[in-house]
Amino acid sequence: xxxxxxxxxxxxxTIKDYPMGSTCDSDHLTSINAGWRTFRPVINYDKCxxxxxxxxxxxxxxxxxSGEKLEIDYDYCKGCGVCEYECRPRAIDMVKEEK
Amino acid sequence: xxxxxxxxxITNKELFYGHKACGGCGEALAVRLAMKVLGERTFASLPxxxxxxxxxxxxxxxxxxxxxxxxxxxxxxxxxxxxAGLKALGIExxxxxxxxxxxxxxxxxxxxxxxxxDRNDDIIYFCNDNEAYMNTGIQKSGLTPYGTRTTTSPAGxxxxxxxxxxxxxxxxxxxxxxxYAATASIGYLEDFMKxxxxxxxxxxxxxxxxxxxxxxxxxxxxxxAVSLAKQAVDCGLWYLAEYENGEFTxxxxxxxxxxxxxxxxxxxxxxxxxxRDIEIIKNHRDTKWKKMRxxxxx
Numbered sequence: 001x002x003x004x005x006x007x008x009x010x011x012x013x014t015i016k017d018y019p020m021g022s023t024c025d026s027d028h029l030t031s032i033n034a035g036w037r038t039f040r041p042v043i044n045y046d047k048c049x050x051x052x053x054x055x056x057x058x059x060x061x062x063x064x065x066s067g068e069k070l071e072i073d074y075d076y077c078k079g080c081g082v083c084e085y086e087c088r089p090r091a092i093d094m095v096k097e098e099k
Numbered sequence: 100x101x102x103x104x105x106x107x108x109i110t111n112k113e114l115f116y117g118h119k120a121c122g123g124c125g126e127a128l129a130v131r132l133a134m135k136v137l138g139e140r141t142f143a144s145l146p147x148x149x150x151x152x153x154x155x156x157x158x159x160x161x162x163x164x165x166x167x168x169x170x171x172x173x174x175x176x177x178x179x180x181x182x183a184g185l186k187a188l189g190i191e192x193x194x195x196x197x198x199x200x201x202x203x204x205x206x207x208x209x210x211x212x213x214x215x216x217d218r219n220d221d222i223i224y225f226c227n228d229n230e231a232y233m234n235t236g237i238q239k240s241g242l243t244p245y246g247t248r249t250t251t252s253p254a255g256x257x258x259x260x261x262x263x264x265x266x267x268x269x270x271x272x273x274x275x276x277x278x279y280a281a282t283a284s285i286g287y288l289e290d291f292m293k294x295x296x297x298x299x300x301x302x303x304x305x306x307x308x309x310x311x312x313x314x315x316x317x318x319x320x321x322x323x324a325v326s327l328a329k330q331a332v333d334c335g336l337w338y339l340a341e342y343e344n345g346e347f348t349x350x351x352x353x354x355x356x357x358x359x360x361x362x363x364x365x366x367x368x369x370x371x372x373x374x375r376d377i378e379i380i381k382n383h384r385d386t387k388w389k390k391m392r393x394x395x396x397x
Binding site: 002003004009024025026027028029030031032033036051052053055056057058059060061064065066076078079080081082084085086 | 105106107109111112113115116117118119120121122123124125127128131132155157158159160161162163164165166288314320321322323324325326
């Protein structure tokens with residue numbers, strides 16, 4: 001999957017550990033968004049026609065089109081359901097997350 | 100690059116990722132796709148607003164390129180400064196872009212934007228229009244339409260929510276004689292990406308006003324965000340147009356409008372509207388479209 005990954009982060013302990021000025025690295029993710037989800041989108045590959053509509057409309061960009069099949073990055077999917085709603089062949093199911 | 104932009108041709112690389120926007124955020128989708136079209140060598144300036152609040156949560160940083168939070172009123176000025184700095188340093192093949200909300204554009208940042216357009220600085224300015232100050236808890240902005248319930252324009256016995264119409268931001272910008280201005284909607288993403296590409300290729304100031312639903316502030320299900328944005332265009336409450344070489348062009352001119360009621364009634368912010376309020380909204384729409392069809396269709 002070609003999506004930015006979570007980076008290891010250690011809390012600054014002393015003032016020296018903090019960056020100079022109010023800056024930080026870009027593309028720096030230290031926490032995931034999976035906990036936001038109540039429903040998880042699951043692609044049914046038998047029905048998927050690879051139209052890439054879900055890839056285009058995802059507000060979080062979690063659908064990766066680089067592989068043979070579409071892949072969802074569940075670390076950052078918030079379960080908003082836009083992909084399921086927009087999918088014309090109805091190839092995405094929203095499945096309740098089990099705790 | 101003259102390639103047609105769509106889901107197949109656009110890059111798979113995410114340049115705005117892992118942000119903490121609400122599920123189904125229309126603005127986040129607009130920024131994500133705009134960044135994809137503009138590419139990695141883009142310097143983004145964002146004022147206070149949802150998009151800066153959700154992407155710059157230290158130590159998290161959702162942009163993969165350079166981005167800066169500007170004072171609220173100065174998106175246009177900071178983006179212009181970045182463009183001037185890049186020019187002075189001789190750094191070529193870059194874009195300076197501003198992503199502001201509707202309040203940050205039509206109310207608070209209007210002066211800085213106006214100045215940037217006047218100087219014709221080489222920037223691309225995005226107004227992500229979700230029709231209220233959402234980040235601070237849904238207050239009415241200059242782009243909040245008539246009849247909207249917000250925390251500063253509550254609906255009750257005497258008032259139907261907001262009593263003013265949407266500010267004509269697109270035409271205000273165009274009146275400067277800007278190099279390129281366009282309106283877009285996240286319901287028509289190919290059209291939006293085409294306009295971003297156009298803005299990218301144009302030297303001078305470009306302005307893109309993108310209509311982006313906000314599930315939290317509008318009170319609708321998160322999964323209908325994209326289709327709601329499309330519905331807004333189809334029912335005539337938003338329009339797709341361009342301003343180039345001193346001329347307006349209407350990109351989409353529907354023969355018949357879809358139902359305004361269907362668009363309004365799925366949103367919590369319009370639930371209270373009565374027939375007479377909807378009549379006012381429709382009359383305003385018809386006046387606007389009459390003018391646009393007369394002057395903008397060639």
